[in-house]
Amino acid sequence: MALLLTLIGVLVALAAQGALVLFLLNLGPLGIDHGEPINVVAALAINISLLLFFGAPHSLMARPRFKQWWTQLVSHKAERGVYMLMSGLTLATVVHFWSPLPQDIWSFSSELVRWALFASFGLGLGIVFWAIFAVDFFHFHGFRQATTDNAVEPPFTVRGPYRFARHPIQTGLIIALWSTPDMTLGHLLFAAGMTAYSLIATLMLEERDLHKALGDDYQAYVRRVPAIVPGFLIPGRRSR
Numbered sequence: 001m002a003l004l005l006t007l008i009g010v011l012v013a014l015a016a017q018g019a020l021v022l023f024l025l026n027l028g029p030l031g032i033d034h035g036e037p038i039n040v041v042a043a044l045a046i047n048i049s050l051l052l053f054f055g056a057p058h059s060l061m062a063r064p065r066f067k068q069w070w071t072q073l074v075s076h077k078a079e080r081g082v083y084m085l086m087s088g089l090t091l092a093t094v095v096h097f098w099s100p101l102p103q104d105i106w107s108f109s110s111e112l113v114r115w116a117l118f119a120s121f122g123l124g125l126g127i128v129f130w131a132i133f134a135v136d137f138f139h140f141h142g143f144r145q146a147t148t149d150n151a152v153e154p155p156f157t158v159r160g161p162y163r164f165a166r167h168p169i170q171t172g173l174i175i176a177l178w179s180t181p182d183m184t185l186g187h188l189l190f191a192a193g194m195t196a197y198s199l200i201a202t203l204m205l206e207e208r209d210l211h212k213a214l215g216d217d218y219q220a221y222v223r224r225v226p227a228i229v230p231g232f233l234i235p236g237r238r239s240r
Helices: 002-024 040-060 064-070 076-097 111-135 143-147 168-178 185-214 216-224
Strands: 104-107 182-184
Touching (some): 002 076, 002 143, 040 185, 064 076, 076 143, 104 185, 111 168
């Protein structure tokens, strides 16, 4: 049952993530700027509510204290699968009910600039996938937990993009969010909201949990590697 639930959760999450890519690229009926515009104030209220609807439970369910309580109700083997399911459903809700705000912020007509920004978008997605595979793809999605009674967190190691930034998933996501040749008010709101969520959840919550869990090893890692902006892009700072 845990494996089936995890499989469903991962499929829902991957489908929602695929929809998010089309959403950000303005492709298909659910493009971020597609649909009938409504009153700006009402659209802002709806969209901010959707961002909070995604961010609040997504972050809460990732906290160790919540997991301790939650696994008294849900099997430890299914906990990650349930999280993936919730993440996919909330993200799909945001994409489906987003209210367009098509007012232009910037728009580039140069084909070179447009393709450079699309390439940057692809780079951001590539960093996200690289970061997931660099740790443990199957643990990240809950398959290891669902198929064994004693699954443990992957050991703390620094590999792949984690050599350059402590939170490369957020690095890649932020790059993708802002890499668009046609920035509208709606896209700006979504990018700013998701960037703010990523920074708050990572720097204020996840970092605190990691310091508690990993102690001196993580302290040394923090001193050596920056959080979001890769170390090789920061003058005078070099990651090893």
